[in-house]
Amino acid sequence: xxxxxxxxxxGEEYLAALTNPNTQWELGHYYxxxxxxxxxxxAFNASSAVEVAKQNxxxxxxxxxxxxxxxxxxxQKLMQExxxxxxxxRYGQGSSINAINPLEVFGFxxxxxxxxxxxxxxxxxxxxxxxxxxxxxxxxxxREEYEQLRKS
Numbered sequence: 001x002x003x004x005x006x007x008x009x010x011g012e013e014y015l016a017a018l019t020n021p022n023t024q025w026e027l028g029h030y031y032x033x034x035x036x037x038x039x040x041x042x043a044f045n046a047s048s049a050v051e052v053a054k055q056n057x058x059x060x061x062x063x064x065x066x067x068x069x070x071x072x073x074x075x076q077k078l079m080q081e082x083x084x085x086x087x088x089x090r091y092g093q094g095s096s097i098n099a100i101n102p103l104e105v106f107g108f109x110x111x112x113x114x115x116x117x118x119x120x121x122x123x124x125x126x127x128x129x130x131x132x133x134x135x136x137x138x139x140x141x142x143r144e145e146y147e148q149l150r151k152s
């Protein structure tokens with residue numbers, strides 16, 4: 001028969017407390033002694049509850065490390081995209097994203113006609129659209145700069 005335990009941890013020490021109507025009061029006592037909540041576990045006895053908690057904690061740490069690695073790769077990708085953007089304005093170089101030269105975003109040396117602009121916008125949209133593996137940030141940048149060029 002399985003019992004429900006609350007597993008607590010203090011440093012490397014684990015403690016399994018059988019849940020009952022007084023569990024909340026007992027947990028306060030353990031928290032005062034420096035224990036922290038680890039997880040709820042169903043097990044045959046306290047020692048097996050501790051073992052289950054240790055295994056689950058290790059798998060959770062592995063899952064979180066893998067997630068952290070993916071986030072670090074995404075961060076590196078965004079930093080590379082950011083480095084590849086050239087910031088400037090119509091009068092020279094700037095350092096703010098608000099000062100991006102729309103012509104540089106679209107790869108034009110001089111002001112294009114509306115047909116060329118629309119064609120290049122479609123190409124960049126297909127390349128940077130998030131549904132096709134692109135970046136939300138770059139897609140938004142392309143849209144904003146397209147609107148700015150279209151109006152000028």
